[in-house]
Amino acid sequence: MPKAICTYVRTMDKISEYVGLAAMYLIFLMIGVLLLDAITRNVIDIPLHWCIEAAQFTLAAYYFLGGAATIKNGSHVRMDLLYDRLSARGKAWIDAITIFCLIFYLCILLFGSISSLGYAIETGERRFSMWNPSMIPIKALMVGCILLMLLQTIAEAFKHIAQVRGGRL
Incomplete structure (x- = not known):
């Protein structure tokens, strides 16, 4: 594979790993928020909406x-009815074919998320609740993350194509 593709794949792998590591710590933030909610609602009887x-x-x-x-770590759900019986090169062929279906799906998802973000920005969309938060930040994050997934999927496609051709990246 050309050096530019190898650099792209290594860069995307690193970015995805760092972003995934940051995501891992969000679970602690969520636990803290839910713990705060439980304490304020049940102990001091002041519910935070x-x-x-x-x-x-x-x-x-x-x-x-x-x-x-x-996607990078291959820890997604996969149907392994026949896949496990294939050679490494056979698995690479199947992965190279199916990854283009994923790329198509992510392109459609990205198009829809950009449209949804545009609508949220134009209308100042807010969630209908007592807190009434803006939907723009979460929709912007959604667009960025879907784009990152698409870029990582393209990097995975390069890896599978290299493996089909008998090499590695």
Whole structure:
């Protein structure tokens, strides 16, 4: 593979790993928010209306930010009916074919998320609740993370193509 592709793959792997590591720590933030909610609601009887929604947004960010690292590490769900019986090169062929389906899906998802973000910005979209938070930050994060997943998936496609050709990146 050309040096530019190898550099791209290494760069995307590092970025995805760092973003995934940051996502991992969001679970502690979510636990803290839910613990605060439990204490204020049950111990001192002062319910904080923003806690549950903040926990939901944190969980959404956790899933979005962890997507690229999940793709990089191959820790996604896979149907292994025949896949396990294939050779390493056969697995690379299957992965090289199916990864283009994932790229197509992520392109459609990215298009929809950009449209949704545009709508949120144009209308000043807010969630209908007592806290009434803006939807723009979570939708912007969604667009960024889907783009990162798409870029990581392209890096994975290069890895699979190299493996089919008998090399590695």
